[in-house]
Amino acid sequence: MDSQITGSTNMTSAQVSATSVARTVELIRAKGGKVTREPGPVKGGNTVIAFVEDPDGYKFEIIQRPGTPEPLCQVMLCVGDLDRAISFYEKACGMELLRKRDNPEYKYTVAMMGYGPEEKNAVLELTYNYGVTEYDKGNAYAQIAIGTDDVYRTAEVVRLSGGKVVREPGPLPGINTKITSIVDPDGWKSVFVDNIDFAKELE
Numbered sequence: 001m002d003s004q005i006t007g008s009t010n011m012t013s014a015q016v017s018a019t020s021v022a023r024t025v026e027l028i029r030a031k032g033g034k035v036t037r038e039p040g041p042v043k044g045g046n047t048v049i050a051f052v053e054d055p056d057g058y059k060f061e062i063i064q065r066p067g068t069p070e071p072l073c074q075v076m077l078c079v080g081d082l083d084r085a086i087s088f089y090e091k092a093c094g095m096e097l098l099r100k101r102d103n104p105e106y107k108y109t110v111a112m113m114g115y116g117p118e119e120k121n122a123v124l125e126l127t128y129n130y131g132v133t134e135y136d137k138g139n140a141y142a143q144i145a146i147g148t149d150d151v152y153r154t155a156e157v158v159r160l161s162g163g164k165v166v167r168e169p170g171p172l173p174g175i176n177t178k179i180t181s182i183v184d185p186d187g188w189k190s191v192f193v194d195n196i197d198f199a200k201e202l203e
Ligand SMILES: C[C@@H](O)C(=O)SC[C@H](NC(=O)CC[C@H](N)C(=O)O)C(=O)NCC(=O)O
Pocket: 010, 037, 041, 042, 043, 045, 047, 049, 061, 063, 078, 106, 108, 127, 129
């Protein structure tokens, strides 16, 4: 894919990378897609971005950057306390803080969290808007899926790290894939899926 897109609703979004944002946006427009922000430098920076919406109104950000192995490169979650969120994704989910960037002019700070460098891995972009400690979540956001080697241990660690387990670890009826579902301190849900079980689903 020659472009990347990240998407989001107003408080969650996904990003996709594109080597040419303008060309990607034109292709999307030609197919009847809705462009909500024309290509151009991001406010307060140089990276060229654009926003588009899918037919369900989910927002995707197209980011100009070198191609990555996985075009879906970021998922953005708005959080009410950045340090709390960073600590949770580090301790409960085993992610690493890859970088943090403050943008005082536009009153927000982002922290990129992931399991490896952004050039090679999809990452979570935690966004803190100055003074906003809570978000209405509506009913459109569902969950992010993360692989794990041990759903039982994951659930235990999540509990110890300030998260909530909303689906106890164990096999899914019918397919036996082991999962556990959790919510982070901001109320964003993730499902952890056993790596070996999931590989079997793909066979
Ligand atoms: C490349 C990278 O820096 C970006 O794309 S940041 C995009 C930027 N994000 C924000 O403004 C986050 C805070 C915002 N208040 C929110 O909650 O979404 C952005 O969306 N810029 C808009 C623009 O038109 O440049």
